[in-house]
Amino acid sequence: MQNEAMLNAPLDLVRLRLLAEVARHGSMTSAAAALAYTPSAVSQQIRRLESDVGQPVLDRHHRGVSLTEAGRVIVEHTLAIERNLEALRVRLDDIAGLRQGSLRLGTFPTVASSLLPLAVTGFRRAYPGVRLSVHSARLRQLLDLLDRRSVELAFLWEYEWSRITADSLELKVVTEDPTALVVAQSHRLAGRESVDVAELADESWIIRGDNHPVAEVLSRTAHAAGFEPSVAFEANDYQEAQAMVAVGMGIALAPRLALANLRADVRVLRLDGYAPSRRILLARLASRVVTPAEQAMADVILDLGRNGTVGC
Known part of the structure; x- marks a missing residue:
């Protein structure tokens, strides 16, 4: 039971590396000099290593020391560990220096x-x-x-x-994304740069379906201007909304960033008056x-x- 406990004991990497140094320099005295240890300190650590592994790692003789079979296995694996640690240092340096790594x-x-x-x-x-x-x-x-x-x-x-307002998140504002008006190229307002929301009371509207936030934006914008919007079409996405605007089904509100891919047959106008914009945030835990x-x-x-x- 005692031998089994020793075999299951964790191995001390410092002692493993000391044995590798002894093998590299050919004697405990030379290894001690290279590491700025005393020979007795090296000898003591090697004996503790032998106690850890439950068998000799060095043959001691009048010409010096040589590795036992167990000692050769330990040195072989220790050198592999050192190579892996060096590779780990290089990879960590690469990650810190953004030469590799990943981001989701x-x-x-x-x-x-x-x-x-x-x-x-x-x-x-x-x-x-x-x-x-x-x-x-x-x-x-x-x-x-x-x-x-x-x-x-x-x-x-x-x-x-x-x-x-999640306490678990750190939030930073990237930009304000203003709400814009989209009209057909043939619409009476197409030549304007901006329009007051109150001028749009009699228009038909294209909105996003499924309780999309832009529908709430339209409702709040119209009510602030004193009218109830008349909805002609509920679109599944902004490209579909643009298509319906282009053929005269109505006009639409959209965040400015949603209009990066703009059809040639629609125009975008700035809104004067109350038209709530959204904030674009960057979040992390x-x-x-x-x-x-x-x-x-x-x-x-x-x-x-x-x-x-x-x-x-």
Whole structure:
């Protein structure tokens, strides 16, 4: 039982490396001199190693010492451990220096088609060795991905009536995404740069279906201007909404970032008066340690927002 306990005892890496040094230098005296130890300290550690493994690791004779079979196995594996540790140091240095590593990013469709390509291009130009993966989802799914640590960073959005207040998240504002008006090229307002919301009381409207937030934006915008919007079509996405606008089914509101891929037969106007904009946020779990790749991507994204590159 005592021998079994010794064999199951954890091995001390310092003692393993001492044995490798003895083998490298040919004697305990030479190994001690190379390591700035005393010969007795080296001898004591080797005997403790022999106690740990339950068998001799050195043959001691008048010409010095030589490795036993167990000693040769220990040195072989210790040298492999040292090579792996050196490779680990190199990889950790590469990760810290953003020469390799990975980053998982969460996003949603209107950012994925507007801001995200700019961020990915800038990041990959600066850090080509970092592997990026992106998951596009709805707001609740993005919050879940963050909570489950399936992504390190995620784009989120909020309106003034639906602020994200999770204590578990660290949130940074990337940009304000204004609400714009989309009209057909043939519409009476198409030649204008801006329009007051009150001028739109008699228009038919294209909205997003399934209780999409932009429907709430239209409701609040119209009510603030004193009218009830007349809905002509509920679209599944912004491209479908643009198509219905183009053929004269009605006009539509959309966040400016949702209009990155604009049809040639529609026009975008600025809204005067009350028209709530949404805030684009960059989120991470507050409890996580920030990785170098995560910080670098956050810097790229926030610089895009500060420089006014998005929402134009």
